[in-house]
Amino acid sequence: MAFPFVNSIISWFLKKRKHQMELFLKYPLDVQDELLLKLLDTAQNTEFGKAHYFSSIRDYTDFTNAVPIQKYETFEPLIERCRRGEQNIFWPTPIKWFAKSSGTTNAKSKFIPVSDEALEYCHLKAGKDMLCLYINNNEDTQLFTGKGLKLGGSSAIYEDNNSYFGDLSAIITENLPFWADFSSAPSQETALMSEWETKMDAIVEETIHEDITSLVGVPSWMLLLLNRVLEKTGKDTILEVWPNLEVYFHGGVNFNPYREQYKKLIPKADFKYYETYNASEGFFGLQDRNNSLELLLMLDYGIFYEFIPMDAYEGENSKTIPLSKVKKNVNYAMVITTNGGLWRYLIGDTVKFTSTNPYRIKITGRTKHFINVFGEELIIENTEDALKLACKKTKATITDYTVAPIFMEGKSSGGHEWIIEFKKAPKSLDYFTELLDNALKSINSDYEAKRYHNMTLDLPKIHVAEKGLFYNWLKQKQKLGGQHKVPRLSNKRDFVEELLKISVNQQSAHL
Numbered sequence: 001m002a003f004p005f006v007n008s009i010i011s012w013f014l015k016k017r018k019h020q021m022e023l024f025l026k027y028p029l030d031v032q033d034e035l036l037l038k039l040l041d042t043a044q045n046t047e048f049g050k051a052h053y054f055s056s057i058r059d060y061t062d063f064t065n066a067v068p069i070q071k072y073e074t075f076e077p078l079i080e081r082c083r084r085g086e087q088n089i090f091w092p093t094p095i096k097w098f099a100k101s102s103g104t105t106n107a108k109s110k111f112i113p114v115s116d117e118a119l120e121y122c123h124l125k126a127g128k129d130m131l132c133l134y135i136n137n138n139e140d141t142q143l144f145t146g147k148g149l150k151l152g153g154s155s156a157i158y159e160d161n162n163s164y165f166g167d168l169s170a171i172i173t174e175n176l177p178f179w180a181d182f183s184s185a186p187s188q189e190t191a192l193m194s195e196w197e198t199k200m201d202a203i204v205e206e207t208i209h210e211d212i213t214s215l216v217g218v219p220s221w222m223l224l225l226l227n228r229v230l231e232k233t234g235k236d237t238i239l240e241v242w243p244n245l246e247v248y249f250h251g252g253v254n255f256n257p258y259r260e261q262y263k264k265l266i267p268k269a270d271f272k273y274y275e276t277y278n279a280s281e282g283f284f285g286l287q288d289r290n291n292s293l294e295l296l297l298m299l300d301y302g303i304f305y306e307f308i309p310m311d312a313y314e315g316e317n318s319k320t321i322p323l324s325k326v327k328k329n330v331n332y333a334m335v336i337t338t339n340g341g342l343w344r345y346l347i348g349d350t351v352k353f354t355s356t357n358p359y360r361i362k363i364t365g366r367t368k369h370f371i372n373v374f375g376e377e378l379i380i381e382n383t384e385d386a387l388k389l390a391c392k393k394t395k396a397t398i399t400d401y402t403v404a405p406i407f408m409e410g411k412s413s414g415g416h417e418w419i420i421e422f423k424k425a426p427k428s429l430d431y432f433t434e435l436l437d438n439a440l441k442s443i444n445s446d447y448e449a450k451r452y453h454n455m456t457l458d459l460p461k462i463h464v465a466e467k468g469l470f471y472n473w474l475k476q477k478q479k480l481g482g483q484h485k486v487p488r489l490s491n492k493r494d495f496v497e498e499l500l501k502i503s504v505n506q507q508s509a510h511l
Contacts, residue, residue: 017128017129017132018132018133018136020300021129021132021300023300024298024299024300025358028299028323028358028359029323029324031299031300032299032304032305032322032323033060035299035300035302035303035304036060036063036304036337039302039304039337039338039339040054040057040063041054042092042339043090043091043092043341045088045092046088046089046090046091046092046341047078047088047089047090048078048089048090048341048343049090052066052067052343053066054066060322063344064306064320064344067343067344068316068344069315069316069317069318069320069335069344069345069346070316070342070343070344070345070346071315071316071345071346072110072345074316075090075342075343075345076110078090079098079111079112079113080111082095082113082163083098083111083160083161083163083165084161084163085161085162085163089341090113090341090342090343091113091115091339091340091341093115093116093117094116095113095114095115095163095340095341096162096163096164097113097114097115097119097163097164097165097171098111098112098113098114098163098164098165099111099112099114099165099166099167099168099171099280100112100165100166100167100280101168101279101280110280111165112168112280112281112340112342113340113341113342114168114171114280114340115339115340115341117302117339117340118282118302118338118339118340119171119172119175121301121302121339122282122283122301122302122303122338122339122340123168123172123278123282123283124172124175124176125283125301126276126278126283126286126298126301127172129286129298130249130274130276130286131143133274133286133287133288133296134247134249134272134274137288137289137290138246138247138272138290141246141247142213142244142246143213143214143246143247144183144213145211145213145244146210146211146212146213146214146242146244147183147184147185147207147210147211147212147213148183148184148185148212148213148214148215148216149184149185149186149203149207149210149212149214149215149216149217150169150184150185150186150191150216150217151203151215151216151217151218151221151222151225152167152169152170152173152191152217157170157171157174168278168279168280173188173191185203185206185207185210185212186202186203186206186207187206190202190203190206196480197480200224200225200228201228203225204225204228204229204232205232207229208229208232208233208241210242211242211244212241212242212244212245213242213244213245213246213247214245214246214247214248214249215245215247215248215249215250216248216249216250217250217252218250218251218252218253218485219250219252219253219255219258219262220253220258220399220400220485220486222248222250223258223261223262223265223399224471226238226265227265229241230265237264237265237266237267238265238266239266239267239268245266245268245271246270246271246272247271247272247273247274248262248266248271248272248273248274249274249275249276250273250274250275250276251275251276251277251278252485253485254363254380254384255273255275256384256385256387256388257384257387257388257391257398257401259273260391260397261397261423272290272291274286274287275287275293275295276295277295277361277363279347279349281336281338281340281342281345281347282301282302282303282336282338282340282342283298283301284297284298284301284303284334284336285297285298285361286298288360293362294354294355294360294361294362295360295361295362295363296358296359296360297358297359297360297361299323299359301339302338302339302340303336303337303338303339304336304337304338305322305323305334305335305336306320306321306322306323306334306335306336306337306344307320307321307322307323307325307326307332307333307334307335307351308320308321308332308333308334308335309321309330309331309332310330310331310332310333310350310367311331313333313367315346316346318333320335320344323359326353326356326359327353327356328352328353328354328355328356329352329353329354330352330353331350331351331352331364331379332350332351332352332353333346333348333349333350333367334347334349334350334351335347346367348366348367348368349363349365349366349367350363350364350365350366350367350379351363351364352364352381362381364379364380364381365379365380365381365488365489366380369487369488369489369490370489370491371403371404371405371416371489371490371491372491373405373407373414373491374405374414374450374456374457375446375450375456376444376446376447376450376456376457377444377446377447378403378416378440378444378446378447378489379489380488380489382440382443382444382447383401383403383440383488383489384488385439385443386436386439386440386443387401387436389435389436389439390426390432390435390436390439391426393435394426394427394428394431394432394435395424395426396422396424396425396426396432397422397423397424398420398421398422398423399421399422399423399467399470400420400421400465400469400470400486401418401419401420401421401486401488402418402419402470402486402487402488402489402490402495402496402499403416403417403418403419403488403489403490403496404416404417404489404490404492404493404495404496405417405491405492405493406458406461407493412458413454413455413456413457413458414456414457414458415457415458415459415460415461416457416460416461417460417461417463417493417496418436418460418461418462418463419462419463419465419469419496419499419500419503420462420463420464420465421464421465421466421467421468421469421470422464422465425464429462429464432462433459433460433462434459436460436462437451437459437460440460463500463503465499465503466503469499469502469503470486470499472502473486473498473499473502474486476502
């Protein structure tokens with residue numbers, strides 16, 4: 001256990017950053033405009049900078065005229081050259097780190113360049129800011145009297161042509177300040193284990209006797225770990241194992257489907273949940289208030305933001321707007337320019353602004369993860385909200401889910417096919433389906449119109465998945481681990497068909 005004075009020293013150090021944040025809170029547009037010009041000036045003599053005339057760009061309009069929007073596939077040839085050792089292609093300082101990212105279950109990996117500037121002034125800075133905001137909001141915190149349990153992805157780092165790649169969490173671990181390692185669990189040796197299930201058991205063994213005061217990780221995987229802790233210890237709640245636990249810093253997936261399960265595992269009235277919004281490409285948002293469901297958009301991490309209204313989304317051919325033009329409650333795709341050398345990069349996430357003073361957002365989904373086969377424009381935010389309502393009324397809880405279209409055949413209507421793995425199933429699946437359908441109608445007018453008299457869309461078709469279906473699916477794809485996610489919505493049936501096939505095989509094995 002750390003001494004109380006260590007808690008006080010670290011808390012004081014982290015609190016100092018709050019005054020720096022006030023600058024971008026007070027002058028958000030000025031900070032962003034200056035940042036764009038600084039990024040352009042820094043990279044003007046790179047190959048990309050010369051090709052796009054960075055030295056002659058004077059403002060945002062010049063920038064959008066000179067530089068096209070990039071998807072990963074467009075930018076990949078430059079990244080591959082950099083991975084082979086070439087430098088000064090899209091960023092002037094040497095880049096040796098690449099965050100390997102697959103997002104969901106797609107087989108093809110992305111290698112996102114991580115410059116020293118991105119590490120220092122974005123990812124590591126955000127980790128300190130996360131603690132800073134929490135400490136400023138909770139003056140009596142005892143966070144550093146114990147340890148923080150961090151559940152990342154694979155912590156293995158691989159070398160290739162004098163460059164290094166691995167999960168972002170592994171790259172950050174390699175570059176953490178000394179005090180972060182001092183106050184963290186599990187040990188480096190355990191974190192470096194590559195086999196996920198073995199690592200989970202090792203983390204449990206190592207941490208059940210520690211004084212854990214905070215948790216950090218993706219909700220779905222952290223839930224799995226906490227349940228293993230209870231199985232191992234024979235306790236009923238996590239607080240019986242770690243009585244001083246006070247906060248869970250989470251991100252990666254929507255927390256709503258897991259909220260009730262966490263409340264049961266950690267039955268503490270003043271327990272705090274703090275959401276973060278980060279990706280391999282950068283760290284974008286932090287929850288800045290207790291009990292908030294919004295994220296403060298962080299404007300001084302070396303990331304310049306642009307937005308595409310989703311009702312006018314045309315991929316790389318879209319027209320963007322700057323931060324100054326955004327409106328509340330409009331669904332936007334996010335475009336970023338970063339101090340890691342990504343220029344007008346279409347990250348694939350969608351957000352809505354809940355406030356423009358200061359700029360706060362909610363993550364609504366992915367540009368690729370929605371269903372719009374019949375003009376229903378169903379996004380992840382819709383399904384999460386509808387599930388929350390249906391679960392509340394039926395006292396059900398969900399482990400995982402995915403949704404795909406049922407295409408029209410002949411004169412029959414189309415529909416949506418759901419596979420839901422329940423932690424606690426509803427007594428009546430028909431009633432649950434009815435509640436879910438009605439909630440989606442009330443949330444999404446396009447869905448409601450397509451459901452009118454079942455003319456375009458029939459009632460949702462729900463399969464109750466056997467326990468462990470999604471876990472086994474990810475395992476088959478070698479996608480177990482803290483950074484991998486189940487795709488919630490798809491315009492195609494690939495994921496659903498694979499899951500249904502595994503489900504049939506599981507059922508056959510039990511016969």
